Amino acid sequence: MMKTFKATATRLEALSRNNVKILEADVTDAKALSLAAVEVAKATNNKLDYLINNAGSSTNPGLTLDQFPSPMAVEKDLIDNFKINTIGVVHSTNAFLPLLKNGSDKRVLILSSGLGDLDFTLAAETGAQASYSIAKAAVNMVVAKYAAQFKADGFVFLAISPGIVDVAATRGSEPTAGELEEFKMLSKAVGKAAPDFKGPITPEESVKMQLELLNRWTVEETGAFVSHLGNKQWM
Numbered sequence: 001m002m003k004t005f006k007a008t009a010t011r012l013e014a015l016s017r018n019n020v021k022i023l024e025a026d027v028t029d030a031k032a033l034s035l036a037a038v039e040v041a042k043a044t045n046n047k048l049d050y051l052i053n054n055a056g057s058s059t060n061p062g063l064t065l066d067q068f069p070s071p072m073a074v075e076k077d078l079i080d081n082f083k084i085n086t087i088g089v090v091h092s093t094n095a096f097l098p099l100l101k102n103g104s105d106k107r108v109l110i111l112s113s114g115l116g117d118l119d120f121t122l123a124a125e126t127g128a129q130a131s132y133s134i135a136k137a138a139v140n141m142v143v144a145k146y147a148a149q150f151k152a153d154g155f156v157f158l159a160i161s162p163g164i165v166d167v168a169a170t171r172g173s174e175p176t177a178g179e180l181e182e183f184k185m186l187s188k189a190v191g192k193a194a195p196d197f198k199g200p201i202t203p204e205e206s207v208k209m210q211l212e213l214l215n216r217w218t219v220e221e222t223g224a225f226v227s228h229l230g231n232k233q234w235m
């Protein structure tokens, strides 16, 4: 059955703001994104200043690359993660590029993850979250490619790792089994890679830092991959 993303936008809907229009599209579905872009174009006079690529997810976070029951299973996991976390960003960005080109700010944020950083991975000494980490590492190159291509047009592309953010409360549900596994793995890894880690931050704290970075990032710095702190300190 097709997932309806709009049904989960209850908090956004509750804001009842007349300058907020909720549209839905699966980021793995390029056609749905094109249709959403047509609707956005109608509402914004064909322009867009900011695009935030937030959608992302992780499957089988507890498994390392050698722990899947079959070659087919590990291949599927890699492809599933790549489709949402990497190709989804390409489809979304391509769909909205024509509108962004007409915009005055031309700022594109991509939610990446410190798990996509080679140095963090080696310091954390963990093979878990493999497919997700690989897909996030790849999306950092997606960001670099768009940045290199559109720097001369005044675009700012920025990949931000949001920190370790406790989103379960915002969603109004308990953490999923996957998230619990992720926290378990991360706590172990974090002890090695970031012994001063104080615990997760709230979505409000993270988003405030992300927007501050996105607004002050310059065209000269386009294509970077940084944490919510604006550097390579991931948590």
Ligand SMILES: NC(=O)c1ccc[n+]([C@@H]2O[C@H](COP(=O)([O-])OP(=O)(O)OC[C@H]3O[C@@H](n4cnc5c(N)ncnc54)[C@H](OP(=O)(O)O)[C@@H]3O)[C@@H](O)[C@H]2O)c1
Pocket (backbone or CB within 6 Å): 004, 005, 006, 008, 025, 026, 027, 028, 053, 054, 055, 056, 057, 084, 088, 111, 112, 113, 114, 161, 162, 163, 164, 165, 166, 167, 171
């Ligand atoms: N939370 C963290 O600590 C953390 C750390 C590092 C990076 N990140 C990254 O930050 C971003 C936001 O994560 P989050 O923690 O807020 O996760 P989340 O609570 O699971 O939210 C993920 C969002 O992505 C949407 N989504 C998932 N698959 C989609 C698809 N195929 N098409 C369209 N939308 C889709 C979900 O929609 P529904 O609500 O409809 O399911 C949801 O709104 C992700 O890119 C994640 O990888 C998060």
